[in-house]
Amino acid sequence: MASKKHPVVLRFEGMDPSDIGGYEAHRYRKGGDLGHIDRNKPKPRRLIGSETWAEEARAEIELMKVETFAAELEDLDRRNRRKDLKKRRTEGPRDPWRASRHGPMRELILTANKDWFEQTESSDVEFSTSQEELFEERAVAWLRDNFGDDVIHARADLDEQAYHIHAVIMPRATVKKYGTECRVLQPSIHPLIKDYEAAQDSVGEWFNEIGLVRGEKRKQAIRDALNDGRTPPINPRHVRPTEWRVKEEKRLAEKAAEVEIRERDLVEREDDAATVLAFADAVAAGEIDTDGRPVKTAKANGNPQTQPSVKKATLGFASARKAFRAVAKRLGARAEEKARREAQEHIASEVAEIRAADEIILEIARAFSQDQRERIAQIRRTLTAKIMALDPRVKGRSKGPNSRFEEPQ
Secondary structure (H helix, E strand, O other): OOOOOEEEEEEEEEEOHHHHHHHHHHHOOOOOOOOOOOOOOOOOEEEEOOOOHHHHHHHHHHHHHHHHHHHHHHHHHHOOOHHHHHHHHHHOOOOOEOOOOOOOEEEEEEEEOHHHHOOOOOOOOOOOOOHHHHHHHHHHHHHHHHHHHHEEEEEEEOOOOOOEEEEEEOOEEEEEEOOEEEEEEOHHHOHHHHOHHHHHHHHHHHOHHHOEEOOOOHHHHHHHHHHOOOOOOOOOOOOOHHHHHHHHHHHHHHHHHHHHHHHHHHHHHHHHHHHHHHHHHHHHOOOEOOOOOEOEOOOOOOOEOOOOOOOOOOHHHHHHHHHHHHHHHHHHHHHHHHHHHHHHHHHHHHHHHHHHHHHHHHHHHOOOOHHHHHHHHHHHHHHHHHHHHHOOOOOOOOOOOOOOOOOOO
16 A cells, blocks of 8 residues: 555535435436436445335334324323313424434445545555455444444445445434333434544544544644644535535636626627727718718719718717717817917907008198098097907907007197
């Protein structure tokens, strides 16, 4: 056997009598999670219990219920509790176990790392049989030694990734109730179910002879860490293969959907980009205006040109139209500002020339007669009003005493 020591794996799972049907369906590979089953390998092999163990277990539990119910009714009748007797007869039998989230039964799994089962040589044990047979022999002996007849079923699964054994424990107990002995299901009667660490110690010792060791002592590691003031290790929660596969399939489906959405978004963005470029080309070619409308040309005799291949009902078209509108608006505003500025400069130049001419007229008018000067003053007042209306620099300002257009003296 190789030098590396593999741990023996033991797990308990809660089980309710109502779970027996699903357990059997999976045993016959007719239900449950079958995605990991290799149909080319041998089917599960029964190790403990009869072929009809499931029917026998259900019948025994039903008999327990009836026996306990009869004892309860007899006790109420003996104590003359007529009202309670009538009520209980109406309600019927109750389950012969205390309700809990784990259920009254246990499913047990025994296995080891698949590498251990694939070993072919050993210096510690005699290999006249396979590793699976060695493990199976020790497992059956351990089950019978610790649980006796309460092991109502065990099987070896050979058609999955690693060999493992399933067993069903029906923990029978007898308790004093209603003045008599009543049979019930009580998991705590078995020390190894009651104490998980004790169960791990037990299998570790039992399987040591075939080269397996006890699993990690997690609870002890937590206690040691707390005593030393260290952060305790996280106690991992076991996830059943069925649970893991369901979660993994969901994760992969979500990832595939995410990739598909990203690919679809990429295609849409590429389409939008192509539309923007087509829009720009059409505007540059004069085929459409910045609003996306066809441009009328002389070649078309007053009819719109053929619409370019630009998809209107797309985000790309809307984005391109919005951008081109903004650009056209800014360019238009700049053109208007330039024209206004040029016009103002032209008017200012002309007003300056008029003022210069007026200075000359004013100088000449001083030599005229009073009547002629008044006539010239009237003409200049009219001219002044027109100049002020044209000159943007004096627009809105009233004529004051310091105006350069004085009356000729």
